[in-house]
Every structure is written in C-alpha cells, then in structure tokens.
Amino acid sequence: MYELAGYFEILYLSSYTYIVSSWSLQGWTYYSNTLTLSLCGFGVVAGGIQRLTHRYKALQVTGLCIKIIAYGLLISPTTKTATTSTGLLVASQVLTGMGGA
Numbered sequence: 001m002y003e004l005a006g007y008f009e010i011l012y013l014s015s016y017t018y019i020v021s022s023w024s025l026q027g028w029t030y031y032s033n034t035l036t037l038s039l040c041g042f043g044v045v046a047g048g049i050q051r052l053t054h055r056y057k058a059l060q061v062t063g064l065c066i067k068i069i070a071y072g073l074l075i076s077p078t079t080k081t082a083t084t085s086t087g088l089l090v091a092s093q094v095l096t097g098m099g100g101a
Helices: 002-008 015-022 024-055 056-073 087-100
Strands: none
Touching: 015 024, 024 056, 024 087, 056 087
C-alpha cells in the first residue's frame, strides 16, 4: 500500500498541471522538479531524525500521514474537483517530498 501511495501522484499530475496551468514551459519545469528537490532536502532531515531517535516505524507512519494530507490539498474545497491553484499545487509537491523523505 505504501508503494502505491508513493507513486500514485506521479502518474498524471505532471501532465495535468501542464494542461490546466498558464505557466511557461520554464515555470512548469521548475514545478516538476519541486518534488525531487523536496525529497533531497527533507531526506537529510529525515536521516538525521532517524539517526537520533532510531524509530523507523514512527517516522514512516508520520511520512505517510503527511503524504495523505498533501494529496488532500489537490482537491479543491469548493468544487470537490482537482485544484488549479498554484499555491496548493506547489504546497502539495513540497509536502509530498517531505512525507516521502
């Protein structure tokens, strides 16, 4: 289940944002690389937490909860459809990277 949740967003989100957003190709590329940058940055932090606490299960469950919250941000609260808000899309990518790290 964890692996399914880990790669669920990657399937269509990139092409979805390319179609619905009015970003330039450069802006869309920056957005697409946000997840990778977030994974690298928070991976160091998660590694430090793991080194200090030696609690891998708690860290993994916390990461999964953060990922679920990030996926929830992709649903628009008013129309119950996928969001087109730039802030929510970027926040979702950053939180997904934080949870995945």
